[in-house]
Amino acid sequence: MLIREMPTRECRALIARERLARLGCSRDNQPYIVPIYYIFAESQFFSFSMAGQKIDYMRTNPNVCLEIERFHQNRRWKSVIISGTFTELTQKAERQQAWEILKVYNDWWEQGGFEAISNTEHMQQAPIYFTISINEMTGREATPQ
Ligand SMILES: Cc1cc2nc3c(=O)[nH]c(=O)nc-3n(C[C@H](O)[C@H](O)[C@H](O)COP(=O)(O)OP(=O)(O)OC[C@H]3O[C@@H](n4cnc5c(N)ncnc54)[C@H](O)[C@@H]3O)c2cc1C
Numbered sequence: 478m479l480i481r482e483m484p485t486r487e488c489r490a491l492i493a494r495e496r497l498a499r500l501g502c503s504r505d506n507q508p509y510i511v512p513i514y515y516i517f518a519e520s521q522f523f524s525f526s527m528a529g530q531k532i533d534y535m536r537t538n539p540n541v542c543l544e545i546e547r548f549h550q551n552r553r554w555k556s557v558i559i560s561g562t563f564t565e566l567t568q569k570a571e572r573q574q575a576w577e578i579l580k581v582y583n584d585w586w587e588q589g590g591f592e593a594i595s596n597t598e599h600m601q602q603a604p605i606y607f608t609i610s611i612n613e614m615t616g617r618e619a620t621p622q
Contacts (some may be wrong), residue, residue: 478552483616488557491611491616492545493517496582499541500609502563509534515543515609516578522561522609523578532605535563540607551621560613566606575606 483491501510511531515524522543526532546556552608566572575602 479622480617480619483555483618485622488591488614488616489554491547491557495545495547498529500545502531502538504534504537518578525579525604527604539563542567543609553620555616557614557616559611561609561611564608566608568577575605
């Protein structure tokens with residue numbers, strides 16, 4: 478297997494095409510990873526969530542990590558890792574803008590995680606919109622030898 482570094486333009490092409498990321502955050506020396514959907518727009522990641530552990534963690538420590546990948550046949554894969562900064566969107570205009578970006582895929586949360594918590598107090602709360610901006614980004618591609 479050959480592994481090569483992906484240039485930035487290839488990393489950006491991958492994250493623009495994909496929708497699913499692993500989000501890593503940490504608090505009090507304890508890492509936490511959850512799958513989330515996102516849209517990459519205006520050079521940052523847009524996503525949203527209900528209140529819960531990942532939001533608590535990111536509010537305490539906005540330094541986060543994203544991992545996005547694409548598998549192909551024959552052990553081919555591409556993977557991008559981003560170190561980024563969480564920003565919660567609290568103003569009406571920016572929340573509206575985030576919704577306009579995210580609503581294109583407006584049924585994803587039902588399958589992802591919101592259904593599982595639909596009977597809890599989470600659903601009584603307004604959705605939390607947030608962005609993750611990119612501080613560092615690396616990509617690697619594996620191909621069979
Ligand atoms: C394909 C996919 C896409 C998703 N997209 C989104 C999205 O765009 N936005 C979004 O908010 N959520 C999404 N989810 C759900 C997300 O992964 C979390 O389950 C959910 O957001 C709750 O996270 P929380 O930290 O608020 O957990 P809380 O409700 O606060 O619960 C914390 C507890 O639940 C456990 N837990 C939480 N999530 C999971 C999980 N996925 N698997 C196993 N244990 C878990 C934790 O370990 C912890 O013990 C998606 C899930 C999948 C599988």
